Amino acid sequence: MPKTTSRSILVTGAARGIGRAIALRLAEDGHDVVINDIPANMAAAEAVAAEIRSLGRRSGTAIADVSDPEEVRAMVAETVAALGRLDGLVANAGIAHIQGLLDLDIADWDKVMNVNLRGVFLCYQAAARQMVAQGGGGKIIGAASIVAYRPFALLGPYSASKWGVRGLTQAAAMEWAKYGITVNAYCPGIVGTNMWDLIDEKLGAEEGLAKGEALRKYAGSIMLGRVSEPEDVAKYVSYLASDDSDYMTGQSVMIDGGIQFS
Known part of the structure; x- marks a missing residue:
């Protein structure tokens, strides 16, 4: 387990999948976690919040659409009310739309961008404002993807949004370093x-x-020989939320089992 100070952390999109695994791992590490x-x-x-409380950590839930600035501000306020402060954010919420670009409707483009990029920006901004108001310091962590480095066909909006998260993460890290806030992203590969x-x-x-065949086709080039589990990603986020990552900022790191692209 990474060396860490106990923190109050908000995780978005944490009811299931990677977000759920991250929230539970952070609780196991000794953090208090609000589930969005x-x-x-x-x-x-x-149910995730109850599981966290069963581990002896404080937890609660916050309903919010991360693409809505008012709801994001309220979500951060609810987290502070529940936990006393905000020391960390994991902007995990995201969606995908699978379609060729020639047939893509602008409404579907906007939906993906609003959640995956606008939503990450709004969460980063609201969290950073709260951290600065508290006197500075904090861990901001965002969900990028392997497609932030190598897009997949038929995942155009998703790929573009995750490239955007990668750039946003670097820009935020540059601007907020003076407040003692680190900003990093995780880039999962193919996850179950x-x-x-x-x-x-x-x-x-x-x-x-x-x-199952399309997934096997893309997973066939994974060096470690298997599709990842949400817990594989959670282990890396655990490090980003820990004291051990204090000198790391502006990075977007792939957790993909070593996928080889032709």
Whole structure:
């Protein structure tokens, strides 16, 4: 376990998948964690918060659409009310849309960008403002992706949004270093989550492949020989939230098992 000071941390999109794994790992590390998600996922979010409390840490939930600035501000305020302060943010919430660019509707482009890039910006900004008001210091961590380095076909908006998160993370790190705030991102590869199940289904339909075959096609070049689990990503986020990463900022690191691209 990384050396760490106990922190009060907000994790967005944490009702399931990678966000859930991150929230539970942070609680195991000794942090108090507020779970954010949208209303449709709040029963699952409450279950994650209850699991965290069973580990002896403080937890609660905050409903918010991360693309709405007022809801994001309220979410941060709710976190501070529940935990006393905000020492860390994991801007994990994200969505994907699988479609060729020639047929892409602007509404679908906007939906992905609003959650994946605008949402990360709003969460970064609101968290940083709170941290500065507290006297500075803090850990801001964002969800990028392997596609921030190498886009996938049929994932144009998702790829563009994650490239944006990578650039935003570097810019925020440069601006907020003077406040003692570090800003880094994690870039998962192919992960065993509902989102990748959907990607497999849609890519398979486009390429005439049976269910599971598209995922196996892309996973075949993973050096470690397996698709990652959400816990693999959570281990790296655990490091970013710990004292051991205090001298690291502006980085977007891939956790992809060593995917080799042709």
